[in-house]
Amino acid sequence: MRVGFFVTCLIDLVRPSIGFAAIKLLEAGGAEVFVPPTQTCCGQPGYNSGDRAGAAALAAKVIREFEDCDYLVAASGSCTGMIKTHYADVLRDDPVMLQRAAALAAKTHELTDFLVNVLKLSQVPGRFTGTVTYHDSCAGLREMGVKQQPRTLLAKVPGLKISEMTECETCCGFGGTFALKYGEISTRLADNKCQHIANSGADAVVLGDLGCILNIEGRLRRRGDSKTRVLHVAEVLAGTGKE
Amino acid sequence: MQIASMHFKERAHDNMGNAQLQGNLQKIKGKFVAKRRESLTELDDFEATREAGKAIRQRALDNLDVWLEIFEKNAVARGATVLWAETPADINAYVLDIARRHGVKKIIKSKSMVSEESALDEAIEAAGLQVVETDLGEYILQINDYEPPSHIIGPALHKSKEEVADLFAKTHGTPRKTEIGELCLEARGVLRTHYLTADMGIPGGNFFVAETGSVVLVTNEGNATLTTTLPKVHVAISGIEKIVPTLEDVATLMRLLPRSATGQSISNYVDILTGIKGEGEFHGAEHMYFILVDAGRSAVLSGELKEALRCIRCGACMNHCPVYQNIGGHSYGWVYPGPIGSILTPSYIGIEKALDLPQAATMCNQCGVVCPVKIPLPDLLRKLREQQFERHLRPWTERFGLRAWSWLASRPALYSAATRIGVRILAWMGGRERLIRSLPFGGGWTDGRDMPAPAGKTFRELYAGKARR
Numbered sequence: 001m002r003v004g005f006f007v008t009c010l011i012d013l014v015r016p017s018i019g020f021a022a023i024k025l026l027e028a029g030g031a032e033v034f035v036p037p038t039q040t041c042c043g044q045p046g047y048n049s050g051d052r053a054g055a056a057a058l059a060a061k062v063i064r065e066f067e068d069c070d071y072l073v074a075a076s077g078s079c080t081g082m083i084k085t086h087y088a089d090v091l092r093d094d095p096v097m098l099q100r101a102a103a104l105a106a107k108t109h110e111l112t113d114f115l116v117n118v119l120k121l122s123q124v125p126g127r128f129t130g131t132v133t134y135h136d137s138c139a140g141l142r143e144m145g146v147k148q149q150p151r152t153l154l155a156k157v158p159g160l161k162i163s164e165m166t167e168c169e170t171c172c173g174f175g176g177t178f179a180l181k182y183g184e185i186s187t188r189l190a191d192n193k194c195q196h197i198a199n200s201g202a203d204a205v206v207l208g209d210l211g212c213i214l215n216i217e218g219r220l221r222r223r224g225d226s227k228t229r230v231l232h233v234a235e236v237l238a239g240t241g242k243e
Numbered sequence: 244m245q246i247a248s249m250h251f252k253e254r255a256h257d258n259m260g261n262a263q264l265q266g267n268l269q270k271i272k273g274k275f276v277a278k279r280r281e282s283l284t285e286l287d288d289f290e291a292t293r294e295a296g297k298a299i300r301q302r303a304l305d306n307l308d309v310w311l312e313i314f315e316k317n318a319v320a321r322g323a324t325v326l327w328a329e330t331p332a333d334i335n336a337y338v339l340d341i342a343r344r345h346g347v348k349k350i351i352k353s354k355s356m357v358s359e360e361s362a363l364d365e366a367i368e369a370a371g372l373q374v375v376e377t378d379l380g381e382y383i384l385q386i387n388d389y390e391p392p393s394h395i396i397g398p399a400l401h402k403s404k405e406e407v408a409d410l411f412a413k414t415h416g417t418p419r420k421t422e423i424g425e426l427c428l429e430a431r432g433v434l435r436t437h438y439l440t441a442d443m444g445i446p447g448g449n450f451f452v453a454e455t456g457s458v459v460l461v462t463n464e465g466n467a468t469l470t471t472t473l474p475k476v477h478v479a480i481s482g483i484e485k486i487v488p489t490l491e492d493v494a495t496l497m498r499l500l501p502r503s504a505t506g507q508s509i510s511n512y513v514d515i516l517t518g519i520k521g522e523g524e525f526h527g528a529e530h531m532y533f534i535l536v537d538a539g540r541s542a543v544l545s546g547e548l549k550e551a552l553r554c555i556r557c558g559a560c561m562n563h564c565p566v567y568q569n570i571g572g573h574s575y576g577w578v579y580p581g582p583i584g585s586i587l588t589p590s591y592i593g594i595e596k597a598l599d600l601p602q603a604a605t606m607c608n609q610c611g612v613v614c615p616v617k618i619p620l621p622d623l624l625r626k627l628r629e630q631q632f633e634r635h636l637r638p639w640t641e642r643f644g645l646r647a648w649s650w651l652a653s654r655p656a657l658y659s660a661a662t663r664i665g666v667r668i669l670a671w672m673g674g675r676e677r678l679i680r681s682l683p684f685g686g687g688w689t690d691g692r693d694m695p696a697p698a699g700k701t702f703r704e705l706y707a708g709k710a711r712r
Contacts, residue, residue, distance in 0.1 A: 007702050007703070009652070011702055012662070012701050012702040012703055013662055013665070013666050013697055013701055013702075014666070014695070014697040014698070015695075015697070015698055016698055016700065016701060016702035016705050016706075017698065019702040019706070020702075020705075020706075035706055037655075037703070037707070038655035039655075040651075040652040040653075040655060040658050041648070041649075041652040043649070043652075045645065045648060046645050046648065046649050047625070048606060048625060048628070049628060049632065049637075049641065049645050050625070050628035050629040050630070050631055050632030050633070050637070051632055051642075051645045051646065051649065052629055052632075054645060054646060054648070054649030054650075055649070057649060057653050058649055058652055058653065061652075061653060089622070138605070138606070138607035138608060138609070139608075142607070142608045142609070142611070142612055143608070169609075170565055170607075170609070171565045171605045171607035171609065173565070173605060174605065175604070175605025175606055175607070176606070177641075178602075178603070178604065178605045178606070179687065179688055180685060180686075180687040180688050181602055181603075181687060182252070182255075182602075182603050182687065183686065183687025183688060183690045183691055184252075184255070184256060184259065184687075184690070184691070185255055185259070185566060185569065185570060185603065186605075186687070186691070187690070187691030187692065188259055188569045189565050189566070189569060189605070190691070190692070192565075192569070213695075214694065214695055215692065217695050218678075218688075218689075218691075218692030218693050218694050218695060219691065219692050221678055221692070221693040221695075222691060222692050222693045
C-alpha cells in the first residue's frame with residue numbers, strides 16, 4: 001500500500017516534527033510512505049480569498065503529484081477537506097482535471113481517519129502522562145467527518161485521560177486569513193476557546209490542524225498561560241511531542 | 244433602513260466591548276442552540292426532512308415566475324389584490340396609496356423584515372399616519388426611536404429586561420415594572436387598544452402558497468392573528484422568493500422552521516389567510532392586498548448565489564455562528580445579520596457597500612450544517628469573495644500577497660529556497676522563548692497572540708537529509 005503523504009505548507013514551514021510523527025504512525029500501521037518532493041500548498045489560502053485561478057494551478061499540481069499513490073493522507077482536516085470536498089469546485093471548468101480530482105478525492109484521508117478506518121491501527125507507539133482535551137477543528141469535523149477517530153486512538157495511549165471541554169466543536173477563530181483581517185474578532189473567539197480549555201482542567205489541548213494550534217497556542221501564551229501544552233494528535237499518538 | 248455595513252469593524256469592536264450586549268448574546272446558546280438540538284430529536288429523520296425542505300424551496304425557485312403567476316391567479320380569485328414592488332420605495336408607495344384609498348389613519352404591523360428594507364414605518368409617519376409595531380420585540384425597538392433589529396426572529400435580543408423596563412416607564416408614563424410577566428402584560432394592554440382602533444393591518448409573510456393564494460404567518464405572540472383579523476384592510480408584505488407551491492409543502496417546512504428557530508415543535512400560532520371575508524363569514528379583512536417584493540431578489544435568482552433564496556428566515560445560521568455570537572447583529576449594519584445576512588446584504592444593497600461582510604467569516608461551516616434548507620452558506624460567501632477579488636474590491640496588498648504565494652508555491656525549487664530563508668528568520672525572531680511577539684505585516688495576528696516560532700528548518704529539508712543518510 002503506497003501512501004502519499006501530503007505534508008501541508010504549515011507543517012513544512014513551522015513544525016516539521018508533526019510530519020515525522022505522522023509518518024511514524026503510518027509506518028506503524030504497515031503503510032509504505034511516499035513523500036512527493038515537489039509538493040507545496042493545497043491552494044486553500046487563494047481559494048478562500050477569492051483567487052480561483054491561483055487555487056486551480058496549485059490544485060492541478062497536487063493532483064499530478066499524488067494521483068499515482070493508492071492514498072493521499074495529511075495530518076490536517078483543513079487541507080484534506082480542501083482536496084476532498086473543494087477541488088471539484090476549483091476545477092469545475094476543466095472536465096479532464098475534474099475527473100482526476102474526483103479520483104484523488106476518493107482516496108484522500110485525514111490522518112486519524114486513515115489510521116482507524118483503513119490501517120485499523122490497534123496499538124500506538126505514544127505514551128502520555130496526564131489529561132488532554134480534544135478540540136474538533138472545523139474542516140476535519142464538518143468536511144471530513146473526523147470526530148471519533150482521534151478519540152479512539154487517544155484512548156489507546158497508555159497514561160492518557162481525556163476530559164472533554166464544552167463547545168469542543170466551536171471554531172477557535174483561526175479561519176486562515178480571517179485571523180489577519182479580523183484579528184480582534186478572531187482573538188475573541190480564541191479567548192473563548194482558551195477559557196473552555198482551562199475549564200476542562202486538562203494539561204494539554206490536542207487537535208488535528210496546525211493552523212488552529214498556532215492560533216490557540218498563540219492566544220494561550222499571550223494570556224500568560226505558559227503551562228497548557230498544545231499538541232497535534234499525531235505527536236501524542238507517536239510519542240514525539242516535544243518536551 | 245440606513246445602511247451601516249461599511250462600519251462593520253468599528254461596530255464589531257464596540258459591541259465586543261459592550262458588557263450588557265455580551266451577556267445577552269450568551270443567552271442565545273441556551274435559548275436557541277440548546278433548544279433546537281433538543282427539539283430535533285423528535286423528528287424520526289431530521290436529515291431526510293432537511294432534504295425534503297431543500298427540494299421544496301428549490302422547486303419553488305426553479306420556476307418562480309410560474310408559481311408567482313399561479314399565486315396571483317388564486318389570490319385574485321379569492322378577492323385579494325396582488326401588487327408587485329420592484330424596489331423598496333415601491334413598497335412604501337403602495338402602502339401609502341392603499342391607506343389613502345381606504346381612508347386609513349392608524350396602521351398596525353406584525354413583524355416584517357422586508358418592511359425594514361424600505362423603512363416603511365418611517366415613511367408611514369412621514370405621511371402623517373400612525374403606525375404601531377405589535378411584535379413585542381419590534382414594539383420595543385419602535386418606542387426606542389426605531390432602533391434597528393439585531394436578529395431576524397428576536398429583533399430586540401440585544402436589549403435587557405432592565406432596558407425594556409426603563410423604556411416602558413418612560414414611554415407609557417407608568418410605574419417601572421421589574422418582572423418580565425408584568426412587562427408583557429403592560430405591552431399587551433397598550434397594544435390591545437391599538438388593535439381595536441387600527442384601520443389597516445400589515446403582517447409579513449412566512450410563506451405564500453401558490454395553489455391556494457394564501458399567506459402563512461408563523462408567530463408566538465398571536466399578534467399577527469390580531470393584526471390580520473381586526474382591521475378592515477389587510478396588506479401582507481414579503482419577498483417574491485417566499486412562495487411555495489402547495490399547502491403540503493408548508494406542512495413539511497413547518498416541521499423545520501420552528502424547530503430550527505426557537506426549538507419549538509410548532510410555534511404558538513400559525514395563521515393561514517386566504518382571501519377576503521366571504522358572505523356569512525365572521526372573520527377576515529374586507530380588503531386584502533399582497534405586496535410581493537423584488538428589491539434585488541430576481542437578480543440573485545439568476546446568479547450564482549441563487550441558493551440563498553431558499554432561506555426560510557429561521558435564524559439558525561446566526562444563532563450558531565461563532566462570529567455573530569460575539570459581535571451581535573448590529574455589527575452587520577443592515578436588516579439581515581449573520582451568515583445569511585452576509586450574503587443577502589451585499590446582494591441587495593451592493594457589494595461595494597458591504598465589503599467586510601463576505602470576508603468576516605471563519606468558514607467554519609457551523610451555519611451550513613444547521614441550515615434547515617441546506618444553503619451552502621460558506622460556499623456562497625466564497626463566491627462573493629471571488630467577485631470582490633475579480634472586481635479589485637480588496638486591498639492591493641492582499642491581492643499581491645495571494646498572487647505571490649501561488650506563484651511561489653507553483654515553483655518548488657524557488658519555494659524551497661525562499662522558505663528555508665524565511666523559516667530561519669522567523670525562528671531567530673522567536674528568540675529563546677520561541678514566541679514571536681510582533682510580526683511585520685501580521686498585525687492582526689500578533690496584536691492578540693504570540694506566534695509560536697517555526698522550528699527553523701523545513702520538513703522538506705529535514706526529510707531530504709534523512710533520506711540521504
